Amino acid sequence: MDDLLRLPGRTTRTCCARSIVAAISKKEKLPKAESRNTYRSCESHVCLYLRPHLAHIRRDKLSVAHPDGMFDAIVEHNDLIAEYRASGDPCKVAAVK
Known part of the structure; x- marks a missing residue:
C-alpha cells in the first residue's frame, strides 16, 4: 500500500506521496484537492520550496x-x-x- 502524506493546513485531504514526488520532479501535476485554494496552496509549496531544494535528489538518495x-x-x-x-x-x- 502506498505511503500517505497528510497535506499541511486545515484540510484532512490526503494524497499519495508518490504524487507529491512526481509533482516535485515535474513528471505529473498534483492530484486535485477538494478545494481550489487547497490545491493552489499545495502547488505553491511544491513550486517555491520543495522543487528548488529537493528535485535534483533521487528518491533513494534522499x-x-x-x-x-x-x-x-x-x-x-x-x-x-x-x-x-x-x-x-x-x-x-x-x-x-
Whole structure:
C-alpha cells in the first residue's frame, strides 16, 4: 500500500506521496484537492520550496539532512527579506517584493 502524506493546513485531504514526488520532479501535476485554494496552496509549496531544494535528489538518495537543509535555506531567505525590508533602502525593498 502506498505511503500517505497528510497535506499541511486545515484540510484532512490526503494524497499519495508518490504524487507529491512526481509533482516535485515535474513528471505529473498534483492530484486535485477538494478545494481550489487547497490545491493552489499545495502547488505553491511544491513550486517555491520543495522543487528548488529537493528535485535534483533521487528518491533513494534522499535523507533527513536534505529537508533540514531546505528548512535552513528558507529561514536564511526569510532573514534576508526581513533585513532588506528593515534597511529602508528602496532598491533592497523592491528586490524582495
